[in-house]
Structure formats: structure tokens, C-alpha cells
Amino acid sequence: xxxxxxxxxxxxxxxxxxxxxxxxxxxxxxxxxxxxxxxxxxxxxxxxxxxxxxxxxxxxxxxxxxxxxxxxxxxxxxxxxxxxxxxxxxxxxxxxxxxxxxxxxxxxxxxxxxxxxxxxxxxxxxxxxxxxxxxxxxxxxxxxxxxxxxxxxxxxxxxxxxxxxxxxxxxxxxxxxxxxxxxxxxxxxxxxxxxxxxxxxxxxxxxxxxxxxxxxxxxxxxxxxxxxxxxxxxxxxxxxxxxxxxxxxxxxxxxxxxxxxxxxxxxxxxxxxxxxxxxxxxxxxxxxxxxxxxxxxxxxxxxxxxxxxxxxxxxxxxxxxxxxxxxxxxxxxxxxxxxxxxxxxxxxx
Amino acid sequence: xxxxxxxxxxxxxxxxxxxxxxxxxxxxxxxxxxxxxxxxxxxxxxxxxxxxxxxxxxxxxxxxxxxxxxxxxxxxxxxxxxxxxxxxxxxxxxxxxxxxxxxxxxxxxxxxxxxxxxxxxxxxxxxxxxxxxxxxxxxxxxxxxxxxxxxxxxxxxxxxxxxxxxxxxxxxxxxxxxxxxxxxxxxxxxxxxxxxxxxxxxxxxxxxxxxxxxxxxxxxxxxxxxxxxxxxxxxxxxxxxxxxxxxxxxxxxxxxxxxxxxxxxxxxxxxxxxxxxxxxxxxxxxxxxxxxxxxxxxxxxxxxxxxxxxxxxxxxxxxxxxxxxxxxxxxxxxxxxxxxxxxxxxxxxxxxxxxxxxxxxxxxxxxxxxxxxxxxxxxxxxxxxxxxxxxxxxxxxxxxxxxxxxxxxxxxxxxxxxxxxxxxxxxxxxxxxxxx
Numbered sequence: 001x002x003x004x005x006x007x008x009x010x011x012x013x014x015x016x017x018x019x020x021x022x023x024x025x026x027x028x029x030x031x032x033x034x035x036x037x038x039x040x041x042x043x044x045x046x047x048x049x050x051x052x053x054x055x056x057x058x059x060x061x062x063x064x065x066x067x068x069x070x071x072x073x074x075x076x077x078x079x080x081x082x083x084x085x086x087x088x089x090x091x092x093x094x095x096x097x098x099x100x101x102x103x104x105x106x107x108x109x110x111x112x113x114x115x116x117x118x119x120x121x122x123x124x125x126x127x128x129x130x131x132x133x134x135x136x137x138x139x140x141x142x143x144x145x146x147x148x149x150x151x152x153x154x155x156x157x158x159x160x161x162x163x164x165x166x167x168x169x170x171x172x173x174x175x176x177x178x179x180x181x182x183x184x185x186x187x188x189x190x191x192x193x194x195x196x197x198x199x200x201x202x203x204x205x206x207x208x209x210x211x212x213x214x215x216x217x218x219x220x221x222x223x224x225x226x227x228x229x230x231x232x233x234x235x236x237x238x239x240x241x242x243x244x245x246x247x248x249x250x251x252x253x254x255x256x257x258x259x260x261x262x263x264x265x266x267x268x269x270x271x272x273x274x275x276x277x278x279x280x281x282x283x284x285x286x287x288x289x290x291x292x293x294x295x296x297x298x299x300x301x302x303x304x305x306x307x308x309x310x311x312x313x314x315x316x317x318x319x320x321x322x323x324x325x326x327x328x329x330x331x332x333x334x335x336x337x338x339x340x341x342x343x344x345x346x347x348x349x
Numbered sequence: 350x351x352x353x354x355x356x357x358x359x360x361x362x363x364x365x366x367x368x369x370x371x372x373x374x375x376x377x378x379x380x381x382x383x384x385x386x387x388x389x390x391x392x393x394x395x396x397x398x399x400x401x402x403x404x405x406x407x408x409x410x411x412x413x414x415x416x417x418x419x420x421x422x423x424x425x426x427x428x429x430x431x432x433x434x435x436x437x438x439x440x441x442x443x444x445x446x447x448x449x450x451x452x453x454x455x456x457x458x459x460x461x462x463x464x465x466x467x468x469x470x471x472x473x474x475x476x477x478x479x480x481x482x483x484x485x486x487x488x489x490x491x492x493x494x495x496x497x498x499x500x501x502x503x504x505x506x507x508x509x510x511x512x513x514x515x516x517x518x519x520x521x522x523x524x525x526x527x528x529x530x531x532x533x534x535x536x537x538x539x540x541x542x543x544x545x546x547x548x549x550x551x552x553x554x555x556x557x558x559x560x561x562x563x564x565x566x567x568x569x570x571x572x573x574x575x576x577x578x579x580x581x582x583x584x585x586x587x588x589x590x591x592x593x594x595x596x597x598x599x600x601x602x603x604x605x606x607x608x609x610x611x612x613x614x615x616x617x618x619x620x621x622x623x624x625x626x627x628x629x630x631x632x633x634x635x636x637x638x639x640x641x642x643x644x645x646x647x648x649x650x651x652x653x654x655x656x657x658x659x660x661x662x663x664x665x666x667x668x669x670x671x672x673x674x675x676x677x678x679x680x681x682x683x684x685x686x687x688x689x690x691x692x693x694x695x696x697x698x699x700x701x702x703x704x705x706x707x708x709x710x711x712x713x714x715x716x717x718x719x720x721x722x723x724x725x726x727x728x729x730x731x732x733x734x735x736x737x738x739x740x741x742x743x744x745x746x747x748x749x750x751x752x753x754x755x756x757x758x759x760x761x762x763x764x765x766x767x768x769x770x771x772x773x774x775x776x777x778x779x780x781x782x783x784x785x
Contacts, residue, residue, distance in 0.1 A: 009671045010439075010682040012770045014756030015700070016360060016514065020763045022714055073710045080714075120714045120764070214721070268717035268730045317726040319748055320586060321598040 090193020
């Protein structure tokens with residue numbers, strides 16, 4: 001009898017895996033966001049740190065609470081709630097009352113993320129959706145930007161004088177005279193994590209190096225905004241000056257590198273990612289130019305979030321062994337022929 | 350620029366464990382188990398019975414089907430039993446068990462006389478008679494492959510990519526059996542008189558590249574191609590793409606793209622069959638992994654139980670958790686040391702700890718790494734989602750049947766999803782529904 005004298009593990013192939021896990025990817029994102037947090041603390045004071053800490057703690061708490069109540073496995077160790085917490089805080093002005101990030105965290109985690117099915121299932125970026133929710137509910141708090149280096153209490157309420165963001169000034173019809181150094185180092189008004197272009201870019205390069213994100217979404221997004229800014233400068237500024245301001249002066253870098261690239265709410269197909277980045281850029285410029293808000297990054301990303309599945313279904317990679325022409329014909333057929341029998345179904349829905 | 354394809358992954362190679370070690374001859378043990386199914390296709394029927402005396406190289410099983418090859422005794426001795434025995438596939442399959450007399454008395458070899466002037470038909474028939482199958486892992490009968498490629502093929506690719514981690518069997522064959530391989534190429538040029546030959550080697554084997562360049566110098570028809578080191582570079586379709594820029598249409602054979610791809614060790618076996626008259630009864634096996642005392646490349650008779658390989662490599666240093674026949678990406682896990690080495694077994698690996706990271710609740714975070722890794726440019730993310738909801742029509746529309754189960758997506762997945770495993774099931778379901 002050929003009975004094995006010990007038991008071995010028998011599984012289907014493959015038998016090895018890379019060491020990257022959800023935890024390690026999210027940890028990389030946190031590492032990438034760290035320089036921006038340091039600059040933020042320097043620019044806006046220690047209140048930036050306390051808001052971030054409250055936001056992270058609230059996100060983790062609500063994720064734990066929801067999963068506990070719903071008897072779901074508790075995924076806090078994957079660090080995704082912590083990333084949402086940091087990004088949410090980065091999208092707040094430093095002067096908001098401390099209950100704002102807590103309400104925002106509850107909205108982001110419970111309503112935007114968990115009610116849609118949790119990790120990997122949510123349609124919209126939780127931090128951005130929460131930001132827009134807060135902005136529509138408490139516009140006074142959410143648009144009260146303070147000048148850099150204003151002394152603010154660590155936790156207490158703020159009644160500081162507000163100073164406009166560069167894009168806000170442009171919207172009002174004013175003109176902006178900022179040096180490139182000021183925007184690169186984030187010495188301007190704005191949300192607490194969005195102002196330092198240099199820190200955000202450094203984190204972005206780290207994420208690219210670690211293969212956490214691909215270049216496709218951030219590069220197409222930023223390039224689209226830059227090209228349009230170059231072609232259509234505003235506020236009587238020189239084209240190059242305005243382009244530098246459009247790229248570094250608002251929430252574009254934070255949005256393009258860290259929010260638009262959110263795995264769950266962005267396309268997974270390489271072609272789709274290019275289209276998505278382009279769409280985000282186009283909408284951002286449209287809102288900045290023609291909308292009543294000074295800033296358009298949050299709204300454009302959320303709108304593009306809603307289109308992700310359509311984009312993925314229509315920009316699938318070329319199937320091995322087929323020609324590009326065949327694929328293009330299929331795409332056209334899919335776009336214009338709505339007959340169930342003839343249309344090539346996207347394969348999901 | 351090194352030839353390559355789009356997609357793929359870079360797993361830890363671990364080839365340094367055995368790549369510098371010369372092939373050692375393993376003395377065949379007293380009992381040899383020859384399964385009647387060592388190839389893709391129809392299993393053979395035993396042509397010997399219990400008590401018969403067999404010679405080394407004598408036919409012990411044959412079949413009349415086209416996709417099948419005869420099977421030969423790899424040692425001389427007495428047939429101890431003709432009964433179902435444990436097979437690497439996990440089932441018990443009909444096998445001829447031979448009591449080895451240790452003499453290796455050779456059956457009369459049957460080389461092709463004057464092969465340099467023989468025609469394609471004679472050579473292909475001799476290749477079938479020698480029982481040659483693809484040594485790269487899939488074990489497809491070589492004569493059937495050659496026959497289907499007659500006519501339209503203008504490129505012959507000798508596949509020495511050996512992209513799976515750990516395995517160094519082909520690498521050593523290139524270095525130590527160079528003459529057999531080059532000779533085999535000339536035999537194949539009798540079958541395909543007008544082909545250009547590409548010997549495809551990943552760039553992590555510079556010694557093999559240099560050796561083959563030296564051995565084929567002066568013949569313009571043979572070209573040694575350096576490939577990027579990337580998994581699954583040795584996969585037929587990816588290799589054709591990397592070398593010729595052509596792609597094989599879905600569901601079609603490589604000959605549609607004018608190519609015939611053969612593993613280098615198979616080509617060596619062809620030479621030995623045609624010129625020396627030796628059937629396919631031995632092969633190089635890489636024995637490696639974290640649990641084995643002395644990793645080695647062994648020249649093993651087909652039918653040797655893997656327990657004999659372990660013994661030849663100094664036993665275990667550590668309690669093995671997993672035994673893999675083949676590479677870690679596409680090989681199959683074994684639960685017994687009694688299974689025999691087959692014609693296509695290029696490696697036997699022993700892992701002391703489970704290298705596969707398993708988590709209780711795998712979750713897709715839609716990172717898209719699987720899509721970047723997929724060498725067939727499929728969408729594992731969506732295929733997985735549909736398969737787990739049993740939406741087989743959608744799976745089919747996403748071309749799940751194109752999946753070759755290379756495991757690249759699963760290797761990359763940070764959420765530890767069982768992607769490849771799910772697609773195996775999905776493919777089976779889609780095929781079932783097609784038949785209905």
C-alpha cells in the first residue's frame with residue numbers, strides 16, 4: 001500500500017506568490033503621503049497633525065464598528081481605512097472644527113465604502129465623496145482657508161480670518177502673484193495636504209518606483225490640465241506662469257497622484273486608465289473655468305468614478321492573436337448597436 | 350534589445366541553487382513504474398504482461414490513436430506487475446512495473462539509416478516510434494506537432510527560455526548535451542527544409558547563449574536569440590510573439606503563425622532517437638527547493654519514483670510541506686514520494702514552508718496588477734468577478750478560454766485571490782456549456 005508517511009500540502013498551481021499584499025501597498029501609500037504631512041505641519045501648524053490623527057482614528061473606528069455590527073471580518077489591518085483617513089484630512093482646510101473629520105469619516109467609511117460592499121466594491125472614492133458631502137453641508141467651514149503660518153489652537157475652535165486660495169482669487173477675478181517656490185513648497189492657502197507640490201511629487205515618484213501606481217492616470221490627468229492651461233491662460237497671466245499655477249496651486253497633484261489612482265474607483269484596463277486621466281483633466285479645467293467653484297478636482301474625479309465600468313468595458317486590451325482593427329470594429333459596434341443579439345457585451349454588468 | 354512580449358512577471362529565480370551543477374547520472378532503483386499515460390492524448394495499452402522479460406528501450410505500451418506515442422522500458426528486467434499505480438496527476442493509472450535487473454541490457458537500437466538524406470515522413474514516423482513528447486512540461490506528442498506544422502512553417506523555434514523559477518534542466522542540457530541539440534536541429538531541418546531556426550534563450554543564461562552561438566557558428570539558418578528574463582517567456586504563444594512579432598490567432602495552432610516551437614531537450618531527444626536509435630527513456634530533472642539537502646540536476650530514467658531522487662540529493666534538511674512536480678508556477682503538487690518521473694518532468698521541488706501566501710478572506714482591491722501581468726492580455730479582475738458569481742456567459746465573452754493558466758495573475762495579486770484556480774473551473778464550465 002503506497003500510503004504517504006506524512007501529509008503534504010496539495011493545492012492547485014501556482015505555488016508561489018509575490019510578497020506584496022494589500023497591507024504592504026497601503027503602507028506604501030501612507031509612506032508616500034508622509035512628506036506632505038510634514039510640510040503641512042510646518043505650514044499650517046500642529047493642528048494639521050491633530051486633524052489628521054483624528055480623521056485616521058475615526059476612519060479606523062467606523063470601519064471596525066461597522067464590520068463588528070454586521071459580523072463581517074474586520075479588515076482594519078489592511079490599512080485602507082488609515083489611507084482614507086489621511087486623504088480625508090488632506091482635503092480639509094486646517095481651520096475646520098474637529099468634529100468635521102469625524103462626521104466625514106463616518107460618511108466615507110460607512111456610506112461610501114461599506115454600504116457598497118466594502119473594500120474593492122465602492123464606486124466612489126470615499127475620501128473625496130466625504131469631502132464633497134462636507135462641502136455641501138457646511139460650506140462656511142469647508143471654504144475657510146487660513147493663510148500659512150497662522151497660529152491656530154491644537155483642538156479648539158478657530159475664528160481666524162480666512163485667506164483665499166490662489167485658484168479662489170482667480171475665480172473672483174483677481175490676479176495672483178505667487179513665486180513658483182511658494183507653490184512648490186506649499187506656502188499658500190489651501191486644504192492641509194494639497195499645497196506642497198514638491199512633497200506630493202516626491203511621494204508620487206516613490207509610488208511609481210514601488211509599482212503601487214502606474215504613470216497612466218496621474219500623467220494623463222496632469223498633462224491634460226497643463227496643456228489646456230497653456231493654451232487658455234486666465235487672469236491676465238503669462239501662459240507658463242498660469243500653467244505652473246494650475247498644476248501646483250490647487251488640489252490637482254493630490255487628486256491626480258493619490259485620489260484618481262485609488263484602485264477601487266478607477267479603471268483597471270491600461271487603455272481605460274488613459275481615458276480616465278484625460279477625462280478627469282478635461283472636467284477639472286471645465287469646472288475651474290466655467291463652474292461656480294474655484295476648484296474642480298474633487299467633482300471631476302467623482303464624475304469619472306461613475307464612468308469607470310463603462311470605460312473598462314470599452315477599452316479592453318487587444319486580445320492576443322487579434323488585430324487592432326477587429327477590436328476597433330467591436331468597440332464601434334458596442335457603442336452604436338444596442339441590439340442584444342449583435343452587440344458584443346462588455347462581459348460584466 | 351532583448352526579445353520579449355507584453356505583460357509577464359519577475360518571480361525570484363532561485364536558479365543559482367542548481368545552475369552551475371553538472372548533471373549527475375542517477376542509478377535506476379530496483380523498481381521502475383512506467384505509467385501508460387505520459388503524454389497529452391490517448392493512453393497506451395500495455396504490450397507486455399506480468400512475468401515477461403523486457404530489455405531497455407523495448408516497447409511496453411502502444412496505441413493506434415494519432416495523438417499518442419508508444420512507451421518504452423527505461424531499464425531491463427522482469428515485469429513485476431501490470432496494475433494501476435499512483436501517477437503525478439493524483440490518480441491511479443495503469444502502469445507497467447519493472448523489477449530492474451541492473452544490467453541495462455539494451456534492446457536493438459533502430460536509428461534512421463542515412464538520416465541526412467531521409468525524408469520528412471520517415472523522420473516523423475521514427476520520432477513517433479521513439480515515443481518522443483514535449484519535454485518542456487506539456488508532454489504533447491512531438492510527431493503530431495511536427496505533422497501539423499508541415500508546409501506552412503517558416504520558423505522553427507528551439508525553446509530554451511526555461512522561465513519557471515528553480516528549473517535548470519534545459520540550461521544544463523544546452524551546456525552538456527550541446528551536440529545532441531545542434532544535431533537535432535539538423536534532423537529537424539530535414540523535416541522542414543526551408544525554415545530559419547531560432548534558438549531562444551533567456552539572458553540570465555549567458556554561458557548557454559555563448560555555448561550555442563559557438564556551436565552554431567557558420568550556419569546562417571540558425572540564429573541564437575537572447576530573450577528578456579521574464580515569466581512566462583517560454584510559453585509558446587509569448588515566445589512566437591517575442592521572436593517573430595507574429596501572434597497565433599485564438600484557438601489556432603502555432604503553425605498558423607508560421608512557427609513550430611520545440612523544447613531544446615526534446616530536440617536533443619530527437620537526435621538521440623534518429624541518429625542513435627534511442628527511445629525517449631531518460632531526461633534531466635532538477636531537484637531543488639528549500640527542504641532538499643543538496644539540490645542537483647539528475648539524469649533520470651523515466652519511471653524512477655521521486656523517493657530515489659530525494660535519496661540521491663542527500664535527503665531532506667527540513668520537513669517538506671509541499672512537493673511539486675514541475676515548476677512552482679505551473680507544476681502540480683504531490684502527496685506521495687512514490688510517483689514516478691515522467692517524460693516531461695523537468696523538476697521536482699520540495700518546499701519546507703508553504704511559499705504560497707494564503708489569507709482567510711481574499712479580497713480584490715481592483716489594483717489591476719493581474720491585467721498588467723496577463724501575457725494573454727485578459728482581464729482577470731472581471732473574469733474572477735464573473736466566475737465567482739457563476740456568470741459563465743460573461744466569462745466566455747471575456748475570453749476565459751484564452752487563459753493558459755500560467756499563474757502570473759495569481760502571483761501578482763496582493764489580495765491573494767485564487768485567480769488561476771478559479772479560471773480552471775470557469776474554463777471547464779464554459780467548455781461543458783459549449784458541448785451542450
